[in-house]
Amino acid sequence: MAKVHVQNVVVLDNPSNFSNPFQFEITFECLEDLQEDLEWKIIYVGSAESETYDQVLDTVYVGPVPEGRHMFVFQAEPPQPSKIPVADAVGVTVVLLTCSYRGQEFIRVGYYVNNEYGDAELKENPPAVPQFDKLMRNILATNPRVTRFKVDWDDTNKSGTTKGEQIIESDGHQKMDASLMESMDVM
């Protein structure tokens, strides 16, 4: 059972200039005192084509985390324009918010991000070289894509992660006498 449940993420300062920092206000609940810190990351996907353009904007440790509900703001610097392929500067990309425990990622929240020029003229005729200072960033905050992973929360036992065999009802191996059903009337 996952010990940490993300309950809410509010994207602050959105929409905003491309050069403004990212700010996420995260609420999570922890079911048992954690022995170690949580590690949160914000990853900016520079290009959908390749992971090599992913930029880890920031990493923070969050702790100590006792049982209960907690809240914090995670602020990270904007991505470095120089590392973004020219073709991907404008348009839709993704920013990921991930959380790991003991080095195992257990939740990944993905947001679509739309970068476009605020200026109508530039919007119509985007320059060949992106002008990052004029880009506006809009995070589609109302539609996060949440992926959860099973991780080993206990340090002691390694069991509990395997699962999958369901006892499937096997049909057809029982040949029942249908005539018995006749004794059963509908009133």
Place this chain on the structure above:
Amino acid sequence: MKLLKPAWVTHDGKPIFSIDIHPDGSKFATGGQGDDSGRVVIWNVAPIVKEQAEQDDNIPKLLCQMDNHLACVNCVRWSNSGQYLASGGDDKLVMIWQLSRYGGSTIFGGGGKTNVEHWRCVSTLRGHSGDVLDLGWSPDDQYLASSSVDNTVRIWNMLNMPESIAVLKGHTGLVKGIAWDPIGKYVASQSDDKTVRVWKTADWKQETVVTEPFEECGGTTHVLRLNWSPDGQYLVSAHAMNGGGPTAQIIEREGWKTDKDFVGHRKAITCVSFNSNMLRKSALHKGTNYCCCAIGSRDRSLSIWLTSLKRPLVVIHELFLNSVLDLSWSRSGYQLMACSWDGSVAYIEFDDKELGQVVSVEEKENLFQRMYGKKSFSTGVDKKASIVIEDPDWIQPQVVEPSVPSVIEEDGGMLSSDSRASRTSQIVAKGPTDKQIETRTVDGRRRITPVFIPPLMEEDDAQSSHASNHSSAALVQPTFSSSTESRSKIVVEKRDEVTKPGLSSTTSTSPPPPQVNARKEMSNILLNRRLERNEPERSVVSVRTSGSSAASVATTGISIFRSPDSDKVAIAPLSVQKSFSVPASCGRSFEIENQSYFVGHKMAVHKLSCAMHGKVAWDIFMSSPMIGCAASVYCVAVTCSDATLHCFAVGDGSRIIPGIKLQGPAVHLRVQDHFVSVVTAHGQMNVWDIIKRKSTLKTSILSLTDSDGSVTLTSCTIRDTGLPILSFSNSKTYTYSTDMDTWLLLADAMDPLRHGSDLQGISSSGSFGSGPSRSSVINNVESKIICSISYADMKMSALAELNSPAEYRTWLMTKVKYMAQQGMEDRLRSLCEDLLGPVHRSSQRGKNWQPTILTMKKNDLLQQVLQVMATNVKMQRLCTEFQQQLKMLTEF
């Protein structure tokens, strides 16, 4: 009769394995598969009952969705009070849920679903080694029974979650159903091993096993949810066979006869559910009560039976596309819900003309009184009454129980301390509540201590749910939204501190102390942690020695570093300081002033002076600089940099013995009464009796260091035998046995045994070896029991060595009490036999038998042991047996 299949009650099309209507009838829970997890959903009943409510968007349909189970949820059950919801799943866990007043919130990433109520997991019951398939609350909510694929049924103490009281073993196949007797005397289980077993709640032993109706059963069903009739007279099984056809077998309470069954379903019966009410045709027909039972089958149909009719009241064919998996009647008795593998649920409503009048609770109670001599809902109160007391003397110990030594109270307290702590801790704020604190870790990354949001638990009333406050849906905070605000409401406090990631400050919410130099800091933290871990132990030891009025060298600990490749040991010797002072008892203090007086060129003498209430009592000059000093009321010892040790009388400073030449510079010096102990830089330890001028110990402490690393000697106490007790930073405590010529390990606070034991923490009243107490991590109950016993044995042997009879007895009683609780009759017997000794002269076991242990008479101990054992009725025969033998011994 109305029948409805609400399309909105769904787990996104995945199977719904379980359904249960809340006792107040306002909501119901479903359990099944979710997206990549198990799912429990709490739904509103109102939109099902009234079409109007269904169409009103202001009336919520989904109240709460919990995706906390790791794998499919097989069973959900409300407690009879309605306060708790229990869920069990393929992740081997049982989770207990309680409504919290957090209010609702949107399900994060749940596609717009909103939780109107917030149910939070208050306890997780771990213990099963396989999928949990069925659950049942005892009629008084004192116990929860869970059945599992691991072939066992577990009984949990719901008054002290997550304590497991009993494991019912006997089934040789997956246990797929649980049913409590409404009187609370029995609990029944049905398994794939083709048996139904009935267990007694008094001692959790098997009452009977019913096999005959199940012999022909083939194949499997996902569940076998059997049920007990509300009058307690009949247990109705799931899947049974009669003449080649599937039946629901009726097992009578009287003699567990199996004469009757419910016939007619075409495939195996998966679930049986009795209406919890007794019914009668009309108010005029007093005395002719009957029961009503719903049966669900793999043939996708549902049948409703009245015990007053020979044929079913109604059969609903093809209600689902797949097997029926669970049934639930409302407390009112006129509503029934069913769920199926096909992922849908059905709702059926009856009226009193169809089912009859509900018999009032008072009448039902009266009936119970007549039939069973007691009212229902009383598993705990008179459970002992069902065990026959075989000896009148037995009535007494039952009453005396609370006054039997404090051991018992401690024991009980220990078992519950975990949950109690967690319960109270829910109120305590465990972190900053008004701001988040940002610090830096050693590698320069940020570490945030989040804002703690204190919960508001609904402890007393579970009633105030959405029904009373669903208009407050406006209170539901907007979630996973975006905000144009450029700043969060959360105040961020940045601290210029370096912290180490981890949970170093769980116990205290204050952040770790500031550190400066990064590299130095790493090692400091390591060191600090080591010391911290050892702190309790050290303080305990000092408590013990406080009476002997000893003062030791200014250094509390010495670090021993052993390089792994060689046997060479480097212990940093005490450094020569210009001057220092050592406080001692009776207002005395000793001042050391090195190079106080020059007698020639570069030739100095060094002064030791004794001050009494600020006035100098006497002075002594020494030829070599002094590096350590320690004193007791009798004697003061100093060590010098030339590796000598000198002893003087405290009273007048007269020399007691000539200087002792040590093998190397001293690193640790301790004086206690007339014993002086010294550890040299070579790891040599000596203890001398100054009065008798005798050596009581000469050995090496190098063997006590860890082979791989370093340890620090944190305390040294000398026993009245002149042998030391040494405590190290790795939480180990040793003493020396001259008889055996070796070091003996007395205690290890970090011992895994201790952490796996139920008995940890008892040494809080004891004298040594209590380290930081951690919650037990061993889930496996059997291992835990063995661990606890091993731990107690270890403690007892250490205490025997230390010659501490009182503590030895405490531990013995604790062990006995524990073994009695766990029903370990064989081990108790051998323990008693040892304490009893040879009953007659020719007895073999009497050869080496000592009548006393630690000056205590074993037979007296046995008397006390028997008293402790007497608190468990199950041990009465063993107790009586030994009592009689003891009596015989004392008489002859």
